[in-house]
Amino acid sequence: MLVEKQVSLQPYNSFGIAARAEQLARIGHPSDLLGLMAQPEWGTSPHFVLGGGSNLVITGDVPGLVLKVEIPGRCLVEETAKGWLVEAGAGENWHDFVAWTLAQGWPGLENMALIPGTVGAAPVQNIGAYGVELQDRFHSLDAIDLVTGRSLTLDAAQCGFGYRDSVFKHAPSDERSMGLAGRALITRVRFWLPKPWKPVLGYLDLERKMAETGIHQPGAQQIFDWVVAIRRAKLPDPAVIGNAGSFFKNPTVTPEQCADIIARDPKVVHYPMPDGSIKLAAGWLIDACGWKGKTLGHAGVYEKQALVLVNRGTPERPCTGGEVMTLAKAIQTSVYERFGIRLEPEPVVI
Structure with a gap:
């Protein structure tokens, strides 16, 4: 080739x-x-x-x-009384794949509409949005070991999913470690979409859409349309303004830490988690430190969403990765000094 x-x-x-x-x-x-x-x-x-x-x-x-x-392909592997098993090639565009599943009458991925990237990259990051993460719909994937050339099939447990994390983001520490960063290339991914379909609506932006429209029992296509509208209103189009989407993970803290922050900043945006921890909105923390709309070098913070860093360069003087990371580190320092919280970047840095 x-x-x-x-x-x-x-x-x-x-x-x-x-x-x-x-x-x-x-x-x-x-x-x-x-x-x-x-x-x-x-x-x-x-x-x-x-x-x-x-x-x-x-x-x-x-x-x-x-x-x-760039591996293509979409298909229904199996349909049973309990759900649909759907497969896509790793090179398929994620949003297009989500739209396709809905067009076929197979709901379940609608909350993750308009997330940029490919299907093969989705498990690496364990992408998620508006109350649904990839691991909630994941069935299995195929990959090739880049050392041995052997084919691998991994289920959810073997992928080691965590919040914006998976086994594909960790290097193997020894021969027995399951870390697969740099070790595997994902070729195909399968998703289990359960029947009966149940909407996931417990997210503030979706609750606002229900209140605005008066639609309190939306179908999957309606949720898809809402998510697309919400994301387009909040996030810049990479084709217009270069960006990597949400740049920092939303940090989790103990209820005691959250109470301490609320005592100082009552408006802090926070969400209780099933395990008892509290998730804080990283975008709110960054905005509270005054970074929204600011520029450092040729990298900036998006004026509509402080969680997104953007390319402010020009064709003559493009933004560099070094400038992006300099800005990211300055933001991390500000948030830590004010709130005592260390923000962790989402993107892979090479």
């Missing part, structure tokens, strides 16, 4: 950061990857798996080989 050299990665990361890949190969089928792995130079060169590039900050040119995953 063709391996391109010195390829610009600017079109392949939603932040629009200018960087180059020393080499880039497009993986349209698992056999493409196995062909590369059969070449003698495979084991001597570093490689990086690239999905949609929507959750990525590139801080410099990428050495070695970039594996751009």
Whole structure:
């Protein structure tokens, strides 16, 4: 297969950061990857798996080989009285896949509409929005071990899902560790969409939509439309303003820590969690520190949502990954000094 050299990665990361890949190969089928792995130079060169590039900050040119995953395909694997088992190739656009499942009459993913990226990248991040996380609908995935070339099939437990976390974000510490960061390339993902369908509406923005419209028993398509409208109103379109979506994870604290913060800042946005902890809105914390709309170098904080960092560069002087991370670290310092909370970035930084 063709391996391109010195390829610009600017079109392949939603932040629009200018960087180059020393080499880039497009993986349209698992056999493409196995062909590369059969070449003698495979084991001597570093490689990086690239999905949609929507959750990525590139801080410099990428050495070695970039594996751009473009595996297509959507299908219904099985339907039973209890639900639908649906599969998609790792290169499929996530939002398009969600819209397709609804068009087929298979609801369950509607709360995660308009999340940027590909299907294959979704389990890595354990994406989620408006009360639903990928792990809630996940069934299994197929992957290829980048060291041995063996095919893997992993269920939810083996993926080690956590809040915006999975086994694919952790490097193996030893031969027995399940850390698969840099070790596996996801090829296909399957989702279990249960019957009967039940709407997930316990989120403030969706409750507001119900109040505004008077629709108190929305169907899956209505929730999909609401989520799309909410996200478009709050978040910048990467095609217009480069960004990586929500840049920081919402931190969790103990009820005692939350009470302490409320005593100082009664308006803090917080959500009780099933395990007794309290999730705080990272965007609110950042806004409270005065960062909304601010710019540092050629990276800035989106004026409509403080949780989103954006590319303020120009074609002549594009934003760099270093500028993004300098801004991120300044925000982390401000939030820690005021609230005693350490914000953790969501994107992968390379």
